[in-house]
Amino acid sequence: MKKIAVSHWITDVFYTVLGILFCGFALKSFLIPNSFFDGGVTGMSLLIHEIYHINIAYVIILLNIPFIIMGAFQVNNTFAIKTLVAVVGLGLCLLFIPYPQITSDKLLVSIFGGVFMGIGVGLAIRGGCALDGIEVLALYTGRRISFTVSEIILGINIIIFLIAAIDLGLPTALYSILTYYTASKTISFVIEGLEEYTGVTIISADSEEVKRRLVMELGRGITIYKGERGFLKESFDVSQPVDIVFTVITRLEVRRLRNLVHEIDPKAFVFTSTIKEAAGGVLKRRARH
Structure with a gap:
């Protein structure tokens, strides 16, 4: 210490x-x-x-x-x-x-x-x-x-x-x-910070496959939130449990991740947020431009 x-x-x-x-x-x-x-x-x-x-x-x-x-x-x-x-x-x-x-x-x-x-x-x-x-x-x-x-x-x-x-x-x-x-x-x-990462949240009915491919193909660490999806105007009382997937990637990997998720579930809801500095966990070094 x-x-x-x-x-x-x-x-x-x-x-x-x-x-x-x-x-x-x-x-x-x-x-x-x-x-x-x-x-x-x-x-x-x-x-x-x-x-x-x-x-x-x-x-x-x-x-x-x-x-x-x-x-x-x-x-x-x-x-x-x-x-x-x-x-x-x-x-x-x-x-x-x-x-x-x-x-x-x-x-x-x-x-x-x-x-x-x-x-x-x-x-x-x-x-x-x-x-x-x-x-x-x-x-x-x-x-x-x-x-x-x-x-x-x-x-x-x-x-x-x-x-x-x-x-x-x-x-x-x-x-x-x-x-x-x-x-x-x-x-x-x-x-x-000089490193700029992107946080990605994915809500998909095929969350198990999304999780598997994020870890096995992209080599990213993931965090899972337990949630519910549905609640549409025409069927507000209908919902299903869902795993909400969160991961952190470099900016250069955003397109690849979006394509991967779209390939699994074209209707998946994906949104990103900028993370100025990140450390620890399973983070790759930022790819060289």
Whole structure:
């Protein structure tokens, strides 16, 4: 157990340090030299830095402290301590690492600044901490008002971008919105995983044959739910017990599975759902494209 705990700790530290380096690169090589912004606490820090010319490293640390304290109550003390260390690490990174400016092209800055920022924040979250405390604020506020976390974050970011538009011009604000959008999509990609699987649910009168061929031909693990089928409008009182089959496959296997099930039972009800990350069980490695 100790070896597992140490391994997890090393992994968390690795993700966090890598996240700090990526965020520092995004800020100093793309966003800060071109007066671009992001959302959340980072966006507030960039805005204050641009308007009042205060060192961005100090602003990021100071603005995050209230959210770190809030995180101790909303999440736990471990999260708060790890987040404090990560934010201070980001501040030191911005102070002492001489990142070069990569480009002045606004489109490249907005896209790749967002990508690298998203990678950094996503890796830090995978390491068990946060480099931006805005979600802690949204979580805290969401428990006291009727808005969702996403709506609160959106509202805060709208205010940031409106201030940027007034003080620094609409084009800069619009490019910054693109940066934020790119960063948020990249964060989701990093957090939810590089592997994307598809969950398939099959309801068929020939469930025994479906189960056999899924296991024997596709080599997939399956899970069975006990259910009932029927309940049609013209015969609502008529139903039969049925095994509902669930399995997880790669995207490249969806067509093959659909063909296999259709061959067994053309009337089978099959629906799929996206699974961003899966581990354990009987999973094949994702096929190479």
